[in-house]
Amino acid sequence: MISWMQKHNKYLVWTIWVATIAFIGAGFVGWGTYSFGSKAGNVAKVGNIEIKQTQLNMAYSNLYNQYNEMMQGKLDEKKAKEMGLIQQAFSRIEVQAKLLNFAQEMGIVVSDKEVARTLAGIKGFQKDGVFNKDIYNAYLRSQRLKAKTFEATLKDEITIQKTLALLHTDALPLEEETVSAAMNIADKLMYKVLKSNDVNISIDDAKLKAFWETQKENFMTPRMYKLSIVWTATNGVDVTDEEIKAFYDENSFNYTDATGKQLLFDEAKEQASKDLKIKKSKKTAQKQYIAFKKGKLESTQSVTLPANDTTLSKALWDDILAKDSGDIVKPKVVGDRYATVKIEAVVEPKVKSFEEAREEVTEQYKLQARKETLMKLAETTLKTLNENNANVSEYVTLEKNDNLKTLNSEESLQFVQKLFTSLKEKGIISIADKVVVYKIMDQKFLTAEQNRTDFVKQTVNQMKSRTFEANLIKMLDAKYPTEVYMGGLKN
Template sequence: MISWMQKHKKYLVITIWISTIAFVGAGFVGWGAYKYGSSGDTMVEVGDTKITIKEFQNKYSQLYNYYNKLLGGNLDQQKAKEMGIDKAAFDALIKEALLINYAKDHGLMVTDEEVAKKIASMQVFQRDGHFEKELYINVLKQNHMRPKDFEQSIKKELLLEKIKAVFKPKLLPLEFDTASAALFMGDKIAYKPLTSNDINISYTQKELKNYYNEHKDNYQTPTHYKLAVVEVTPQDVTIDDTKLQEYYQAHRIQYKDSSGKIMKFEDAKPLVERDYKLKLAKKEALKKYITLKKGKIKPQKSIEVTDTNTTLPPTFMEKLKLAQSGKVFKPIIIGEKYLIIKLDNKKLPQPMSFEEAKALVQKDFEKEQRSKKLIETAQKLAKTFKGIEINSFICRDDVNKIKALESTEAATFLKKLFTQKEGEGFVQLSDEKVVLYRILDQKLHMPKKIDKNRALITDNTIKLKELLESQRILNILQKLYEIKVYKGI
């Protein structure tokens, strides 16, 4: 996922607060010659709109958190830099500023009443379905935001929504018909799955050793870490419900059920009690951290882990990889206790001998050989294979009709099938699997499918028009409004 993103940085322009997806997703348009200068905390001035360092930090934080969640919490600052998240945040703010200038010049505005109505409608600020000011203040405080700044961001969001509505294109009948034909043409096909398990290969030990010699840098022992550990467990004390309820109200946004809704206190109580006890234990954990760092206490135990360890958080493992021996880390929560960890020793990866790596080498070599031979076999069989015939016309959404494949495989197969230029050939699903196909008949117009998916076709075609039109509009706006960059990235 990360490597894909690094190669496709133009797709990283996503906004969290703002719903102007079509404009922001258009890719950076190259703003021409920047004018550099100095103006306090202002990073960029676009026409009459200033972009502050704080706004950039907020936008960067939104994007970082979005992709960190997408990547399962495995994003760090270095990877974020490689992905170009800072550049994406910078570009998005400039695009938004261009649109805001245009909106203001054409008399568009957002009233305080509209801002209040929007905020009052947000579930996170509601209790029992009604807006509660005290909860509003507490949630913002928990997220280190002032009401004034948050309300300004909502005003900006609403203004951008209004200007987006102005630019929203209409769909012409001919455009709908063209999109319908592209999305829902029908094919009658014959198909046959072919996997690497159907392929026989043979090789000599010499070939295996040659493969090892060519790829020996891939076969290294893992990094070993010897860690000294001090544990701090919360005291088993009874906590008054009043204190738990106060803690819950201040942190209720953290307690959500599987559907994403905020849990009631009664349902969240075990989690709240655990977190409250951990809060009480944090002070003691920090004391132990300082005394361990000064060498005044001895560790309770010693453990050894490798860089493939999954018991410690990924974010901690990233820090561990960069640390030097003797480093003492601040307390981290594991389960229901704090761990204070000191890196005693680090043993770096060492090259594995052929014998040590043989099982891994054999697995990789066989996989590569089977994959190559699979493609060769598919090319030979494409014109002559006998497969499963589907005698009714199918479209790209008829996943359930491709019964010889799993649903996800069938969806990928159909998506790729309807982009093929040849009447027969194969679709590669992975290194281990291909699907041979032959188109027996075609139908350009599928009325029932089109009627059933009319809303989908309309929505997707309008979004495509928005994307194309937004690029044209942004090109015009950057000529209308001067962009002065005071602090670049």
């Protein structure tokens, strides 16, 4: 049951970024934000609701920050792509949009007073326990967000919370008894853990090409942009210590360490100086933009870059991807200078040739082939499993599962969760890149503890809510179809 809850946990993650204000102190992941181009600034349409490019960027940035924190700062763009973070981010927004369609149809509304009350309750915007407008405005400036955009998203979140609240039902006595019994089952197991390196696979061009033929549309060249750039340097701008201090005092909210703690002036002085120089250079950049647009100024550099290349900033790419060939984008900050960009041409993605895609194809083929071969080995092992070639466990439960050899604590928990949702006496359970072949040797019921009553009731309530939510989403999937305006957003 718990594994079922984990499996369907995605249905509970409706909110994208507002309630916990995950960005405060961390900021946008500018170098980790996808941009795909747009249709009038939108990336998709769900029912009657358009999904904007900015929504996708914010959802992706939030998700990237979450995973990067879990991975202790070791997440990069390549790994994020392998994990399908952009697809995960879009899936969250898509589910949110379906719920908003449903809320509109049911007449669920949120007042401005509710939005204001929720906004005032966000701790990240409070000082001494009271909402502070200066902190709020400074945050919006730091993320280049408009108040109406932030508050509209907050209103959507409240609407969704009110909609889901309608699904709440309390646990019934029979449900509590059933779950309590399931949580007190103990199994003694015979098992064997198989790892991906337990199998060998052979690779040749014929197999790779056959695999590529069936998957070729997953191996596309990136959309490329031919750009002419006018750079406006800021390093020659003079600023005094007094100016830097005044600028820091006004924008101190923006200067924090990795934990979100505000930096002192001396610690932030260098960055504040750079930011002030950028601010002072804005008029010069705007004048150069006008001259460039009138043909009175030549570009500084001509480059061809894939969409979202880190040579340019996230904010600049947002503007570029919303424009057409021949358009000139107003100056945006890139590093410690301004860039004014003209889009000379857009080269659309195309299917890579086999040779161009060989490395990517090989990696994906290896993963699939190894998984298939490992599963075949598991099926053979299951037929011959006995005490001579397998491990025998003590009695394991959902809570006591740390005695399974060759599995770490997280893998043991995942295995036991799946085991207790299975009706099979013996079988095969996949855990990440491992496979566990098992057979239940004995089973017994433990005496239920009286002090677990509240926990069992809470578990039942969560399961019921999630079941209703999962079924609601299935209904909404059929009721509100999704129209995607570009590739790469859906698996």
